[in-house]
Amino acid sequence: MATPRTLDELPFAPHLRRFAGSSLRDARFDTVHIDGAEFVDERVEEVSFVEAAVSASSFEQVRMRRARLNDVWLQGVRMVGCDLAESNWLDVEAIGGVLAGLECHGAGLRRVVFHGCKFDSVNLRGAKLHEVVFHDCVLREVDFSGAALTECAFPGSRLEQVHLHQAKLTEVDLREAERIELADGVDALRGAAVTPMQLLELAPALAAALGLTVREAGEPLKAAVRRGSRSRR
Template sequence: MTVAEELADLPYADLLRPHTGPLAVDGDYDTVHFDRLSFEDGEAAGGSRFLESAVTDCVFSGVSLRRSRFNDLWAYGTRLTGVSLAETNWVDSALVGCSLAGVEAFGAVLRRVVLRRCKLDSVNLRGAQLHDVAFEDCVLRDVDLGEAALNGVTFPGSRLERVKLGRATLKKADLRGAVAVDLADGYDSLRGALISSTQLLDLAPALAATLGIVVEDG
């Protein structure tokens, strides 16, 4: 999936119109540009639809976007803190240089989504479905992927720190490009993942402990 690095590179850039005012529940945002806006606690846009829209240098704090749909959304330099993205649906979208902290995204469905140079801290993706999702040069710290389904997910240049994978299902999930893989749990869920020989050596002690293998020289 080709990802635009600048707003002008979007195929629908010339159609965008600026957004003004608050967000609305069940809102319909088609070819809308959210630029340098702040949305604070109490605002809600649950069940909304975002189509071919752009979000640049915005701040979302304590906002609910639960069960919203994002099709061809492009977000750049945006910060999301304590935002509810639970049960949202994402298709053909990209987040570039964004920061997500304390975000609830359990039960979300992501298809053909790219996260590039993003920081994810304490993001709850429990039970989410990720299909053909790429984390490029990202940091995933204390991210919960427990019971999630990862199909065709890649992590080139990314760091995984204390990531939870308990009872997750992996299919063609490629960890070979990750610069660090540190799991808080779920080593047994790595079945179906692709890892490098170096990563296997790094993970060997934890894998042995998970399988009950005693490694002892002598």
């Protein structure tokens, strides 16, 4: 799904009802279109969105632990400081959104597509991502520590100071990523595909992870090893 869908292209668009409320406390949003709404400092447990659309809306400091998003379309949605831990995302499409300071640890994402979204300090520790695609996104300080990423791709995206400590990658395609900059967990890339040029760019981090000392020929090996050891302290 390289091209984002419009609201009118959604299969459930004819059935959508406009959301007229001001709170998320209804807990279940089925065939609802939320447009231009602002939700601040709310706490709703196990809220569900089914065949729903959300556009030009903001969520700030909203706690939605174990939320369920099934067949959901998001456009221009801003989520800041929200808690979506252990949430479940299935067949979700997000376009041009901002996700900052989000808690999504232990979440499950399956068949999710992000288009042109900005991620900043998002916690996805221990999450399970299956068939998740990040198109032209910026992922800054996103934490995938201990997460499982399967059949995921990052075409046109920038990964900046991303954490992969103890993450498990399976058939993850990074070849079309615009930038790959890891804060840690470079060894987790064993389950990913990269281009030869990307491999060259990652070489210093891979060498450090393997404990390799890289020095020009002619320099005494003991001195090089000793200096390399000091640099890793």
